[in-house]
Amino acid sequence: MAQVPDKPSLDGLEDKWSKVWEAEGTYRFDRTATRERVYSIDTPPPTVSGSLHVGHVFSYTHTDTVARFQRMRGKAVFYPMGWDDNGLPTERRVQNYYGVRCDPSLPYDPDFRPPEEPPKQALAVSRRNFVELCDGLVKQDEEKFEELWRHLGLSVDWGMTYTTIGRESQRISQRAFLRMLARGEAYQAEAPTLWDVDFRTAVAQAELEDRETAGAFHAIRFRKADADGDRPDDYVVIETTRPELIPACVALVAHPDDERYQPLFDSQVTTPLFGERVPVLAHALADPEKGSGIAMICTFGDLTDVTWWRELRLPARPVVGWDGRLRGDPPVAHWSERAIAAYGELSGKTVKQARERIVELLREHGDLLADPKPVTHAVKFYEKGDRPLEIVTTRQWYIRNGGRDVALAHALLERGRQLHWYPSYMRARYESWVEGLNGDWLVSRQRFFGVPFPVWYALDDDGEPDYDHPLVPSEDALPVDPSSDVPDGYTADQRGRPGGFVADPDVMDTWATSSLTPQIACCWEDDADLFSRTYPMDLRPQAHEIIRTWLFSTVVRANAEFGDLPWRDVAISGWVLDPDRKKMSKSKGNVVTPMGLLEQYGSDAVRYWAASGRPGTDTAFDEGQMKVGRRLAIKILNASKFALGAIGDGAPGGPDAVTEPLDRALLAVLADLVDEATAAFESYDYARALERSERFFWGFCDDYVELVKQRAYGVAGEDAAASARATLRLALDTLLGLFAPHLPFVTEEVWSWYREGSVHRSAWPDPAPLRAAAGTDVLVDTYPVAAGVLGAVRKAKSEARRSMRADVDRVVVYDTADRLTALAAALDDLREAGRVAVVETVVADTPAVEVELAEPDAA
């Protein structure tokens, strides 16, 4: 046991205790615990290709308070940390950091070293070299992240970290994929796909966002095919924001009930400039209110085009290539020379350039009927992208997620209802997402730093891959990299040869791996013993904006593999907002670094701010709250120091020593507080638990400690002193326990002054002994009434501008008979604390306190 310091301080507690916790294995998971004793947490693996900001500190603190609570409740807490280093964000960071780009056609260079300074022109490196650079950089990042988390005091078992690009994750990710493939839940299809032209990869519905973008309506005339003159009546006018797609036009479409266009249905028109004959068709999705009420269908301008194209069984005339430029060859072979020349004006241009050029051409030909009408409209973007998405037909892998299967969608909605949501209203986001799915989950990405699809294709005699019968490895061979590993029955030299094989070139989307974090953390199939003790997990903590991605996809995977939920509870945390109510921005987050805050205010203080944010609620970034937290932590040091000084070195009395009515009343109130804090934590309301504990604690310091101070020193005799000391000891133990999940450093520091072991391994406060000490006949009001009178005495002294030590001649308390009876037992304490000579009580309907101060000393 350590000494109580003369001058307790918060400085250095983080270093001191994080070292001790590491050395003692305080947070190590007990692998012998059976499932019902385990509390397992599916911690979000932070993206390491960036920096941790205060938003991370905020939400990870929430989870940590819950972990600490459950640990004190006697659970073996399974709380591993993962690092999400897989995927595009890491690729982008590596490209910028080293000034390189990946060129998969290059051979591996084992001696490659990145340049000291990033070159102006990005250096092309092989895929394997690129992946090695990624691996190296993420390791550096992960070390920094771990340091911050330790400083913050996350009670993670640091012996159990995983990374989403690690071997284990790749194995589990590939295994889960192969099983879905075998069950028909994963499939590939060649279909129109949302495509980012800068990243040159397909993207999934979950990664889309709409952005208001400036555009313009162009009124364009299409000549009726059977027109014999050049009268206005010979034309149909459409309005479009994408005139550059006219060469990709395959039909016009109007609503079946639209009388303006009914006569035209099934007739033909010709496209301007290109003279292609296309039909006029009817479809209910066409909106008579929009534009001129008739639209051109192109392959493909937007998702509605895809629907029309599919349902009306139209031909495809794609013009936009993978690079976002118009393709070199015209989409139709039989075009006239004039049409081919017109297309030649567009080919090779970006979509934007082509649009400008075709508008000029249309104007020259008189097919543009008016100046373009500027509009602002919502356009789909990849959430990490800079240019609007195009729709390109490609072969991709999909996982069934209910987007094309009503029965599966219902099953997943049902899973959502089985899950316990905290706060409960967050479930609405899950449901609206599932109900709005418009296709299966596209999981393949044409990128490099990710988990490869464990698949090869046999090449026929012409060297064409047989996509319908993919070659797969056995599970015990996983993980595989098909670009270097060879499928069973083939030799390496058959790669790419007719009659040989070829690797699937794609990697899985990040979410395809992170949707398996419960399986990865719990070591599915790789450690059956651990898995049986930890899975399905107890808690998924996460932010609300990734309900549609991370949460939903995790449910999809667990439902497919195990027919069950991956966890019982989900706790949704809010965002950190700037003081001006905007989501905390990256730039802002870099100005205010988490480590700077932790050093300035102390980790407990920053945790206090975080833990004050109620579950699911966006919270303003507020250094003022950190100051308050720091003050609370210091108060805990000092109040504990006093309490321990008053208790003295002798063995503390147990509950039996508590005899004084005021002491018994305090413990009764404290027992209620324990119940309230426990209930709050059980429903993940760490903020409520903190707020109630804090409120009690300040009253405890201001009122109770002041009331019993003199008695504890012995002015009222040994028994009365022993009662106060035993109560102080019980209250101190209890309060440290209640605060331990929120303020782990200061509570551990105080605990070490007078107890063995860690407060974080001690039992969560139990109200039963407190109630036993209070007794069944306790007058609970004794404490609040006495505290109220003491407050009135203080107020009188303060208003008289006198010292709190000033003497008081007489106090008269007016109150109800019951409350005065409760107060009676604490009158001696009240006189000592307030330096009051005489206290009188008068039964009255209206409570009041009269205070007569003594004359100040003439001196």
Added chain:
RNA sequence: GGGCGAUUGGCUCAGAUGGUUAGAGCGCCGCCUUCACACGGCGGAGGUCGGGGGUUCGAGUCCCUCAUCGCCCACCA
């Protein structure tokens, strides 16, 4: 367009299942160098709870409606 959430003193927030004069903290003002705490303590001023209507003996707390803000979702040519 649909849905969810929020709207309480200058600021940031509490106010379970409706019930005495609506609570904190910050900031502000004043006082107190008190033997746990000057990285302090004590006290004060300051809101009638976004607007309107309703239910009720009684509403910040339930219902309706409007407004503003934020977020989620949606096949916006």
